[in-house]
Amino acid sequence: MRRILIALAALLASSIALGASETINVAAPTQNTDGTTIPASGAGSLVSFRVEYGSCTGASPVLFGTKIGQIIVTMPASSGVVSGLNAATHYCFRAAWTNTAGNESVMSTVVDATTPAAAPVVPNPGTINSVTPTVQAADTNAYKLRQVLGDYSFVAYGTVPAGTPCNPAHNNDGYSVIDRGAVTLFSKFDVQPLIAYAHCGS
DSSP states (O other): OOOBOOOOOOEEEEOTTTSSOEEEEOOOOOBBTTSOBOOSSSTTOEEEEEEEEEEEEOSSSOEEEEEEEEEEEETTOOEEEEOSOOTTOEEEEEEEEEETTSOBOOOOOOEEEEOOOOOOOOOOOOOOOOOOOEEOTTOOEEEEEEEETTEEEEEEEEEOOTTOBOEEEEEETTEEEEOGGGOEESSTTOOOOSSEEEEEEO
């Protein structure tokens, strides 16, 4: 019974698209343990490789700890993706190959990697559609329009709180329409006009 000789140079590349996966790149063995060449196809050729992943122990060298899971990749692929990993976590990986007879090699040397930290979920910016002008503190008078001999003028008749929104679509000589309900009359004898105005800015 032949056993496959490991000739693995495992390279790891982080898959940052998901933030919790690793792409395992491998170099398949080319010889069996008896020194014969592994055929590219047919009897005795490689059919798959299995990557185990788990925790790590030790520091130099790093050793495989407790197995968490595995993936099986069909040949002739030379890489496989281990997904479902936790972000910012240290993992160890090792691989073994199986031939057409069902014989599996011993495990390769261990390679370790730390998955990337999870990217924060940040909203895209919105847009500012417009800026609504408001009554400014420099002039909190409310005005009404008075017509005099074919002309008109603005006459103060009350006050309005600074910051009250104005309607810039209705503007006369720098005076914009405001909500009459926001106006406090100077006198109880004053009457609310049909349209109230104020000096506004933004």
